[in-house]
Amino acid sequence: MLSKKTKYGIKALAHLAKRTDKSPVQTAEIARSENISPKFLESILLNLRKSGFLGAKKGKGGGYYLIKDPKEIQMTTVIRVLEGPIAMLPCVSLNYYEKCEDCPDELTCSVHKLMIQVRDSTLKVLSEKTLADLA
Numbered sequence: 001m002l003s004k005k006t007k008y009g010i011k012a013l014a015h016l017a018k019r020t021d022k023s024p025v026q027t028a029e030i031a032r033s034e035n036i037s038p039k040f041l042e043s044i045l046l047n048l049r050k051s052g053f054l055g056a057k058k059g060k061g062g063g064y065y066l067i068k069d070p071k072e073i074q075m076t077t078v079i080r081v082l083e084g085p086i087a088m089l090p091c092v093s094l095n096y097y098e099k100c101e102d103c104p105d106e107l108t109c110s111v112h113k114l115m116i117q118v119r120d121s122t123l124k125v126l127s128e129k130t131l132a133d134l135a
Contacts, residue, residue, distance in 0.1 A: 006082040008036045009044045010134065013053065013078065017070040017135035024056070024063030044082070051081045070132035079126060086126065087119040094119075 011034045016025060027045060031038040045064050048054045055067045066073075079086055080095065090098035091106055092115045099106070106112045 002079075003083060004040075005044055006079060008034070008041060009048060009082045010075075010078060011036065012041060012045060013048065013066070013073070013131055014134040016054075016064065016066050017131045022065060024061065024065045026063040029063070047082065053078070053081075066131075070135055071130050073131040075126040075129045075131070075134075076123065078131070086122055087115065089115045092116050092119050094123075 012030050015030050015034055019025065027042050028038055030036070030045075031041045034041075045054060045056075049056050049064065053067065053073065054064045056062070056064050076086065085093045085096040087093035087096070089100065089111070090096060091100045091103065091109075091112055100109075100112075103109050103112065
């Protein structure tokens with residue numbers, strides 16, 4: 001299940017991408033528009049800034065703005081930054097692989113085979129979508 005952190009991060013990025021005016025937007029404005037707690041949103045926006053999606057300007061007229069073109073921001077990247085692995089199990093993760101302790105052989109594990117299909121289907125959908133598609 002997608003966490004609220006990831007859901008709100010995507011909503012905030014989409015809010016910024018929809019704007020024709022690319023000037024900085026205050027956290028309070030995004031929070032009000034997207035019905036997100038301002039304090040929680042601020043921590044998400046800081047994470048997105050540290051990850052290279054957003055820039056920030058302090059002072060009067062300050063706020064957050066997109067650094068990259070929304071067409072360049074893949075949803076797989078956003079979700080990995082905010083949520084972590086896309087795969088439902090560590091044994092099928094491409095970027096966060098870990099062997100399952102309770103599984104003697106991944107090659108014969110029926111759950112492993114199923115979760116590879118789920119991962120691949122999810123990755124296909126997410127890798128074909130950018131922030132511009134959501135905006």
